[in-house]
Amino acid sequence: MINETRKILGEASLPVTVTTVRVPVLISHSEALNIETEKKLTAAEARQILAGAPGVEVVDDPKACRYPLALDAAGKDETFVGRIREDESVACGLNMWVVADNLRKGAALNAVQIAELLVEQGLL
Amino acid sequence: MGKQYNVAVVGATGAVGREMLAVLAERNFPVANLRALASCRSAGESVDFGSKSATVQELTPDSFKGIDIALFSAGAAVSKEFAPLAVKAGTIVVDNSSAFRMDTEVPLIVPEVNPHALKEHKGIIANPNCSTIQMVVVLKPLHDAAGIKRVVVSTYQSVSGTGKEAMDELFEQCKLIVSLQGDRIKPSVYPHQIAFNCLPHID
Numbered sequence A: 001m002i003n004e005t006r007k008i009l010g011e012a013s014l015p016v017t018v019t020t021v022r023v024p025v026l027i028s029h030s031e032a033l034n035i036e037t038e039k040k041l042t043a044a045e046a047r048q049i050l051a052g053a054p055g056v057e058v059v060d061d062p063k064a065c066r067y068p069l070a071l072d073a074a075g076k077d078e079t080f081v082g083r084i085r086e087d088e089s090v091a092c093g094l095n096m097w098v099v100a101d102n103l104r105k106g107a108a109l110n111a112v113q114i115a116e117l118l119v120e121q122g123l124l
Numbered sequence B: 001m002g003k004q005y006n007v008a009v010v011g012a013t014g015a016v017g018r019e020m021l022a023v024l025a026e027r028n029f030p031v032a033n034l035r036a037l038a039s040c041r042s043a044g045e046s047v048d049f050g051s052k053s054a055t056v057q058e059l060t061p062d063s064f065k066g067i068d069i070a071l072f073s074a075g076a077a078v079s080k081e082f083a084p085l086a087v088k089a090g091t092i093v094v095d096n097s098s099a100f101r102m103d104t105e106v107p108l109i110v111p112e113v114n115p116h117a118l119k120e121h122k123g124i125i126a127n128p129n130c131s132t133i134q135m136v137v138v139l140k141p142l143h144d145a146a147g148i149k150r151v152v153v154s155t156y157q158s159v160s161g162t163g164k165e166a167m168d169e170l171f172e173q174c175k176l177i178v179s180l181q182g183d184r185i186k187p188s189v190y191p192h193q194i195a196f197n198c199l200p201h202i203d
Helices: A002-009 A043-051 A104-120 B015-026 B076-088 B115-120 B130-146 B164-178
Strands: A016-022 A029-037 A056-058 A079-086 A093-100 B005-010 B031-038 B046-049 B052-055 B069-072 B092-095 B124-126 B148-157
Touching (some): A002 B130, A043 A056, A043 A079, A043 A093, A043 B130, A056 B130, A093 A104, A093 B130, A104 B015, A104 B092, A104 B115, A104 B130, B005 B015, B005 B076, B015 B031, B015 B046, B031 B046, B031 B052, B069 B076, B076 B124, B130 B148
Parallel strands (some): A016 B148, A056 A079, B005 B031, B069 B092, B092 B124
Antiparallel strands (some): A029 B148, A079 A093, B046 B052
16 A cells, blocks of 8 residues: 555655555545645635546534444445544644545556557557 | 457455455456456356356466456465466556565556556456555545654454455354353454454554
């Protein structure tokens, strides 16, 4: 996961540390993600950036008990993100919760999207 | 009508293979002919392809004749053996296994993140690990906006990532627990009981 992340982002030395846990859930992987950035982003700015990102849907209204859930993501194509908060323990940090259907975006859908991209780019 | 392609799915009876067939049909990928391939154990079985079905054929070195694109999800050993044979037959391979992900000759692609890397392919394109894909889709726009310096992540991964046998194991263990026979649980897919538990180790 560390080396794949570096390869895809084209950042060969990006510090990434991972703890992987199997939980008694049938479909969808969830991730508690903490990032540190060069430039300060407020939670509102991060929310806005992610709301405009391809393949991402922001679900972030804890007062209404709305955040990404494994059960809700199952069968869907989007990657859902919520619980976007500033990490006060560092100057420029963010916390968030990321959920997607591991069989779809995590596997089959991404593979078919690559096939579609091959067609689009005239490579097939 | 645009060009249509001969498509093979390798590992067509697995959890991901079946999902690949469903997604190809749902998104109306321009399929001329579909070839569903799997081990000899599954040959002759029928798999759904949208409203149609396909009969599974045994995967052999000759399976790729006339195939334009093959989606592999049958594990790293199968990919290592058969993906190069497919490429030799003129097929482009999209491989969901770990076999080629870190190969410097093989692009590792998430379409929302690094579509530009696709053109460097030499016949094989790797599909990243499921946990990586959903993370980089979120990291990329934040990286572009603010420059990511460090990433700390904990995953909470479902059992379907292991396969159908793991989903069955979770169901069976839950059934034993609710019928007060939890002491009869004998884990086989995972080294420990997965029901009502968290296992902090994934290969």
